[in-house]
Amino acid sequence: DxxxxxxxxxxxxxxxxxxxxQEKPPPLVPGEVGxxxxxxxxxxxxxxxxxxxxxxxxxxxxxAFYGDxxxxxxxxxxxxxxxxxxxxxxxxxxxxxxxxxxxxxxWNKLFLAVDMKPLTGFQFLVTGGSxxxxxxxxxxxxxxxxxxxxxxTRNIAYI
Numbered sequence: 001d002x003x004x005x006x007x008x009x010x011x012x013x014x015x016x017x018x019x020x021x022q023e024k025p026p027p028l029v030p031g032e033v034g035x036x037x038x039x040x041x042x043x044x045x046x047x048x049x050x051x052x053x054x055x056x057x058x059x060x061x062x063x064a065f066y067g068d069x070x071x072x073x074x075x076x077x078x079x080x081x082x083x084x085x086x087x088x089x090x091x092x093x094x095x096x097x098x099x100x101x102x103x104x105x106x107w108n109k110l111f112l113a114v115d116m117k118p119l120t121g122f123q124f125l126v127t128g129g130s131x132x133x134x135x136x137x138x139x140x141x142x143x144x145x146x147x148x149x150x151x152x153t154r155n156i157a158y159i
Contacts, residue, residue: 001023001024002021002022002023002024002043002045002057003021003022003023003024004019004020004021004045005022008020008021008070009071009072009130010047010072011072011073011074011080012074013074013077013078013079013080013100014077014078014100015049015050016046016047016048016049016102017046017047017049018044018045018046018058018072018080018100019044019045019072020042020044020045020060020064020070020071020072020082021042021043021044021045021057022040022041022042022043022064023040023041023042023043025040040066042060042063042064042070043057043058043059043060044057044058044059044060044072044080044105045057045058046058046102046103048102051102055102055103056103058103058104058105059105060082060084060107061082061095061107061110062084062093062095064084064086065086065087066087067087067088068084068085068086068087069083069084069085069087070082070083070084071083071130071131073130073131073132073133075096075133075135076135078100079096079097079098079100080096080097080100080105081094081095081096081097081111081131081133082094082095083131083142085116090115090116090117091113091114091115091116092112092113092114092116092142093110093112093113094110094111094112094113094131094133094140095107095108095109095110095111096108096111096133096135111133111135111140112133112138112140116158119158130142130143131143139159140159141157141158141159142157142158142159143155143156143157143158144156144158
């Protein structure tokens with residue numbers, strides 16, 4: 001009843017793996033026009049290697065729609081960070097978990113919100129990039145593909 005898109009990378013944290021997931025859209029009914037896939041429920045999904053099972057759906061600190069950018073990263077091997085950029089918007093937001101377990105997650109206040117338009121002039125690639133956070137230095141590094149050419153060929157870091 002859930003789906004992990006092919007470009008979503010899992011994050012290993014404390015012996016478990018977490019993914020950004022979405023509910024599977026309802027099947028198409030023959031003869032009807034395609035359903036609305038823009039507002040599908042989203043959540044974190046954890047595979048617990050101790051029990052060899054997926055845990056329950058875990059809440060995110062936002063709701064992502066089709067086309068939004070969502071990427072996960074680990075912080076000091078104890079916390080999960082999630083980057084979110086709404087489709088068509090330039091503001092990147094990052095949250096860091098205050099607690100993360102296979103069956104529960106809680107989120108700190110927003111760690112970072114920055115307008116990327118002056119730096120990039122565009123939204124990050126939905127399928128690209130990753131990011132790293134240093135809580136103590138209050139800095140984030142976001143990796144994405146170069147957009148200067150028709151085909152992205154170089155990685156670029158924004159700090």
